[in-house]
Each structure stands twice: as structure tokens, then as C-alpha cells.
Amino acid sequence: MLGRIFTEFFTLVETEFGDDMLDDIIEDATLPNEGAYTALGNYDYLELLRLVTALSEHTHIGVSDLVKIFGTFLFKRLVLIYPNFTENKDDCFEFLSSIDTIIHVEVKKLYPNASLPKFDTSIQEDTLVMIYQSDKNIPDLAEGLIIGAGQYFSENLIINRRLLDDHATEFRITR
Amino acid sequence: MNMTVEDDNLDIKWRKRLYRERLARQAAEELLEEKSRELYLLNLDLEKQVKQRTHELNVALVKAEVAVKVKADFIANMSHEIRTPMNAIIGLSLLGMNSPVDKQYDYLRNIAGASESLLAILNDILDFSKIESGNMKIELDYFNLDDVIENITILFTEEIRHKGLTLNIVQPINLNFLLKGDSLRLKQILINLINNSVKFTQKGFVNLDISLISQNEKEIQLNFAIKDSGIGMNEEQQKLLFQSFSQADTSISRRFGGSGLGLVISQKFVELMGGKIICNSKPDFGSEFSFTLSFEIKKLETDFSNPIKKTLSELIAEVAKSLENTRVLLVEDTPLSQQVASQFLRNAKLHVTVADNGKEALALLEKNTFDIILMDVQMPVMDGFEATKIIRKNSQFAHLPIIAMSAGVTLDEQEKCQEVGMSDFIAKPINPLQMLEKIKHKLRI
Numbered sequence: 001m002l003g004r005i006f007t008e009f010f011t012l013v014e015t016e017f018g019d020d021m022l023d024d025i026i027e028d029a030t031l032p033n034e035g036a037y038t039a040l041g042n043y044d045y046l047e048l049l050r051l052v053t054a055l056s057e058h059t060h061i062g063v064s065d066l067v068k069i070f071g072t073f074l075f076k077r078l079v080l081i082y083p084n085f086t087e088n089k090d091d092c093f094e095f096l097s098s099i100d101t102i103i104h105v106e107v108k109k110l111y112p113n114a115s116l117p118k119f120d121t122s123i124q125e126d127t128l129v130m131i132y133q134s135d136k137n138i139p140d141l142a143e144g145l146i147i148g149a150g151q152y153f154s155e156n157l158i159i160n161r162r163l164l165d166d167h168a169t170e171f172r173i174t175r
Numbered sequence: 176m177n178m179t180v181e182d183d184n185l186d187i188k189w190r191k192r193l194y195r196e197r198l199a200r201q202a203a204e205e206l207l208e209e210k211s212r213e214l215y216l217l218n219l220d221l222e223k224q225v226k227q228r229t230h231e232l233n234v235a236l237v238k239a240e241v242a243v244k245v246k247a248d249f250i251a252n253m254s255h256e257i258r259t260p261m262n263a264i265i266g267l268s269l270l271g272m273n274s275p276v277d278k279q280y281d282y283l284r285n286i287a288g289a290s291e292s293l294l295a296i297l298n299d300i301l302d303f304s305k306i307e308s309g310n311m312k313i314e315l316d317y318f319n320l321d322d323v324i325e326n327i328t329i330l331f332t333e334e335i336r337h338k339g340l341t342l343n344i345v346q347p348i349n350l351n352f353l354l355k356g357d358s359l360r361l362k363q364i365l366i367n368l369i370n371n372s373v374k375f376t377q378k379g380f381v382n383l384d385i386s387l388i389s390q391n392e393k394e395i396q397l398n399f400a401i402k403d404s405g406i407g408m409n410e411e412q413q414k415l416l417f418q419s420f421s422q423a424d425t426s427i428s429r430r431f432g433g434s435g436l437g438l439v440i441s442q443k444f445v446e447l448m449g450g451k452i453i454c455n456s457k458p459d460f461g462s463e464f465s466f467t468l469s470f471e472i473k474k475l476e477t478d479f480s481n482p483i484k485k486t487l488s489e490l491i492a493e494v495a496k497s498l499e500n501t502r503v504l505l506v507e508d509t510p511l512s513q514q515v516a517s518q519f520l521r522n523a524k525l526h527v528t529v530a531d532n533g534k535e536a537l538a539l540l541e542k543n544t545f546d547i548i549l550m551d552v553q554m555p556v557m558d559g560f561e562a563t564k565i566i567r568k569n570s571q572f573a574h575l576p577i578i579a580m581s582a583g584v585t586l587d588e589q590e591k592c593q594e595v596g597m598s599d600f601i602a603k604p605i606n607p608l609q610m611l612e613k614i615k616h617k618l619r620i
Contacts (some may be wrong), residue, residue: 021187026195036198040206 003041012073045136064140071144092153093128097121130171139169150170257351263289277452299436306443313447341380347387354470360444366466367437372403381403408456494611495523502526504545506536508554519607528568533562552581560595567596576617
């Protein structure tokens with residue numbers, strides 16, 4: 001998993017829960033690099049899950065909710081860092097449909113080693129069906145990102161999700 | 176200083192954070208350096224690629240520019256070459272029309288001569304385009320080398336005499352077998368080379384030496400050398416010889432005529448037959464063009480040593496005898512072409528009915544009986560393809576011979592003729608002997 005995701009998670013923890021909380025969860029998660037992440041690196045995604053689990057224990061907020069919150073936060077940050085991906089996109093559906101075909105193609109150019117999830121999309125009237133596929137399988141993160149996109153484009157989205165198997169989740173997004 | 180436990184804890188915390196940040200910075204720096212190195216190498220590679228591509232593009236550009244110029248020159252040259260015999264044909268026709276009948280024969284003979292030159296130029300262009308598109312094929316058939324040489328001798332006799340040159344043909348004696356190869360193309364090569372020699376030789380000789388290189392039961396290897404005492408060429412000129420569209424000097428074509436394709440075509444033919452034309456020349460000392468070819472051989476079964484030569488009109492009369500009263504439907508839209516074809520056929524005593532287009536032909540077919548149809552391809556109202564398709568749909572006419580007659584002599588057009596069900600193909604301008612022979616062949620007489 002790209003280091004950028006880790007550093008953004010740290011930013012979230014620092015701003016929402018304070019520096020001490022970050023120290024504590026790093027300590028609890030017992031990480032191989034003692035929590036020294038850089039945005040350019042590549043790290044095991046299980047380390048992120050350990051950090052989230054530690055945060056959940058300290059805050060008594062469920063892991064699933066925390067990951068969704070992080071996803072929403074991450075979307076806002078990514079828009080700031082890579083503004084060109086949301087440029088020329090008129091609405092949320094247009095943006096979500098472009099993730100696989102445009103955004104991830106560009107991400108691959110920047111990070112040839114990145115292993116990225118797949119987002120197959122199809123639009124039926126006012127519903128967008130998205131099949132999220134990833135060997136890491138973190139549908140909560142995907143949902144958080146979708147929520148973030150809805151907020152960015154100021155659209156009220158109703159998100160229904162259904163687990164297809166161990167690696168795939170279907171999202172039905174209606175506006 | 177008195178440190179409390181709380182201060183101590185704070186200190187440890189800050190140290191840990193500092194340590195974490197340092198580690199992260201180090202990792203980031205390493206990654207950055209690695210990326211910079213990658214970028215630097217990529218950049219080097221890119222610069223090299225850009226340089227190479229630019230060079231390649233420049234080379235291609237120069238080549239394209241040269242090709243464009245050469246083609247433009249070629250078209251200008253062709254136009255000039257076509258106009259020269261055209262000028263003779265038009266001028267002599269006008270003169271002939273205003274002359275008494277007894278003077279007209281000379282004009283007509285010269286018009287026929289100029290028309291032959293025009294056809295030769297067009298054939299050169301056609302051969303060349305076939306070669307360029309890779310569609311040129313060599314026919315393999317048994318032939319008698321004596322016939323080829325005899326043909327050539329007759330062809331050049333008048334010009335050689337007229338220019339006061341001598342033409343010596345030396346050939347290996349006792350060639351009492353047939354060679355397997357493309358005699359038409361071999362003749363074309365020899366005519367081309369001898370023609371060049373005659374063109375560039377003002378006095379002295381032109382020699383055709385054919386010598387035996389090797390021979391066994393199955394195969395013979397012959398060397399053909401054409402030598403002259405003409406103006407010769409320097410090395411620069413020789414280098415340009417076999418390039419498309421170039422004569423040794425473009426001003427030469429103005430002085431000596433010719434499509435500038437003869438040598439390219441000849442070289443290609445020789446290559447297709449497994450040889451290569453080599454040029455040896457010196458300014459003012461003449462030129463020699465030579466090539467070596469291998470042929471499979473077959474013993475002569477009949478004695479060809481003293482064949483009876485027949486004139487064209489005798490040959491035509493012979494074929495015509497078997498075709499007397501054959502009913503021909505001639506489908507042709509141009510009045511001039513109607514006149515030429517129908518007169519050739521009527522002279523040979525065939526019955527000719529003329530239709531102006533495919534539709535008229537269909538109407539005539541309903542009420543009359545014909546032995547064969549000669550069908551132009553491009554016609555108004557209904558063309559030859561369409562008409563043939565309709566005729567073939569009627570089972571009554573499934574085996575009626577339909578011979579295409581067209582000025583479109585590309586392979587594509589010939590293939591299309593075959594596709595729609597035509598039986599054979601005659602190229603315009605019409606050679607009367609060939610036309611009658613094809614009719615005879617199709618009627619199985």
C-alpha cells in the first residue's frame with residue numbers, strides 16, 4: 001500500500017485525536033519500522049489495519065466506522081494533492097467512472113509498483129453500480145472514499161453495498 | 176536540575192517522535208535519490224532516442240523529397256516521351272488526309288511505327304508498375320533460342336543499316352535443344368539492351384555475344400553480352416543506371432528518347448530469372464552489358480533447323496480459315512474501337528453484330544444466336560461486368576465464350592473479369608492475330 005495512505009492516516013489521527021494518540025497507537029501496533037512512514041514508500045496494508053485497530057481500542061469507535069471516516073478524509077486530501085483528477089469532472093458519477101480508466105492509469109505511471117484495486121462501473125439512470133475488487137478487500141475504505149466524492153461534488157448519495165465474495169463488493173450508489 | 180517523572184516521560188516521547196521523523200526522512204531521502212537516479216537514466220535514454228529518431232526522420236524526409244522530385248521528373252519525362260510519337264501520329268494523319276491516295280501508304284506506315292513506339296512506352300510504364308508492386312511474374316515454357324535471336328535480328332536490321340552500324344550476333348553452335356524460360360521477357364531484355372547500344376552508338380558496331388558457360392544433361396548456363404563502340408559512360412553515370420526513373424543524365428532522354436525505365440525493368444527481369452546485369456563502360460570506348468542465366472533444357476524432337484517463316488498476314492489468314500462464318504457479338508461503346516475490331520473480324524470473314532452497351536447486347540442475345548461475345552468492360556448504360564453476370568445467370572448461356580476486351584490491363588481488372596465469369600481477356604490495343612487465336616482457342620476449333 002502506498003505510503004501516502006499511511007501519512008494521511010497519521011495526519012487524520014493528529015488533527016482529530018492529537019499527537020499523543022498517534023504515539024500511543026504506533027506503540028500498540030508494534031510496527032516493523034517504528035511508524036516511520038514516508039509518502040513515497042510502499043508498505044504492507046496490514047500495518048494500517050493494526051493502526052486502525054489500535055485507534056479503535058483507544059477511542060471505542062468501531063474499526064469499520066474509523067476506516068469510513070478515514071476514506072472520506074482521504075478523498076479531500078487526494079483532491080488537494082492531485083487536483084487534475086477532479087478537474088473537468090462535472091459530477092460524482094463521472095468522477096467515479098473515471099477511476100479505473102483514467103486515474104489509476106496515471107497513478108501507475110507515477111508508481112509502477114503500486115497494486116491498485118479495480119472499480120468496474122456502469123450507470124443505470126440515476127444509479128451507479130460499482131464493483132470494487134481488491135486482494136486487500138477494504139470495502140469500508142472504498143465506501144469512505146465514495147462518501148468523500150459525494151461531499152466534494154455536493155451530492156446526496158444513497159450507498160447500498162453487498163459483499164459478493166472475499167475480494168469483491170458491489171456498491172449501488174443512487175442520487 | 177531536578178527532573179520529575181512527568182518531565183522524564185515527556186522527554187522520552189519527544190525523543191521517540193524525533194527518532195521516528197528522522198527514520199522517515201532518511202527513508203524518503205533514499206527513495207528520492209533512487210527516483211532521481213532513475214529519472215536521470217531515463218532522461219539520458221530519452222535524449223538518445225530523440226537524437227536517433229530525429230536522424231531517422233531527417234533521412235526519411237530527404238528520401239521522400241528525392242522520391243517526389245524523381246517522380247515529378249519522371250512524369251515530365253513520360254509526358255515528353257508520349258508526346259513525341261503522338262506528335263508524329265497526329266501530324267502524319269493530318270498530312271495523310273490531305274494527300275493523294277498513292278502517297279498515303281508512307282504516312283500510314285510511319286503512323287503505325289509511331290504507334291508502336293507509343294505502345295512500347297506504355298508497356299514499359301505498366302511493367303514498371305507491376306515490378307514496383309511486386310506483381311511481376313516470369314512464365315516458364317520451352318522455347319528455341321534461335322527464334323528469339325532471329326526475331327531480334329529482323330527487328331534491328333533496318334535501324335542498323337540506316338545508321339551505318341554493324342550488328343554481329345555470335346551464338347554457341349549446335350544448340351540443338353529447347354530452353355525452359357520466359358522467352359518473351361528474355362527477348363524484351365535483349366531488345367532493351369541492344370536498343371540502348373544502338374541509340375548511343377553513332378559509328379562502329381553493336382555485338383550480341385552469347386557464350387556457353389557450362390552444360391550438363393539437364394541444364395545449360397549461357398552468358399549474354401551486348402557490346403558497342405558508342406559514347407560510353409563514366410563511373411558516376413554507371414552508378415545511376417539501374418535506378419528507377421533515372422537515365423545517366425536527364426538531358427540524355429531529351430537527345431536520345433526512351434522511358435528511362437528500360438534498364439530497371441531489364442535488371443528486374445534478369446533478377447527474377449536468377450541473374451544480374453553487369454555494366455562495364457568507359458567514356459568514348461563504348462559499353463558492355465552482360466548477364467548469365469541458367470536454363471533447364473529439353474532435346475529437340477523435331478527438326479527446327481529450317482523452319483518456314485510466315486508473314487503476319489499469312490499467319491492471320493491461316494487462323495481465319497478455321498473461323499469463317501463464326502457469329503460474333505461485339506459489345507463496344509466507342510465508335511472508333513467498334514470500327515477497328517469489327518473490321519479486323521470482317522476481314523477474317525467472321526459475322527459481326529455490334530452492340531453499343533451491355534443492355535443492347537442482352538436484347539440482341541434474346542433474338543439471335545452467337546458463337547462468341549467480345550465484351551468491352553467500361554461502357555455507359557450497362558458495363559461489361561454487369562452484362563456478363565446477367566448472361567451467366569441464364570443456364571442457356573453458361574458455356575457461351577465471353578472474351579473481355581479492355582484497355583485496363585492491371586491484374587485487378589483481369590481478376591475481376593474472371594470473377595464475373597468471363598472466359599478470357601484481350602488487351603487493347605488489339606493485336607488481330609492474338610484476337611483471332613483467342614477466339615479459335617475458346618471455340619475449341
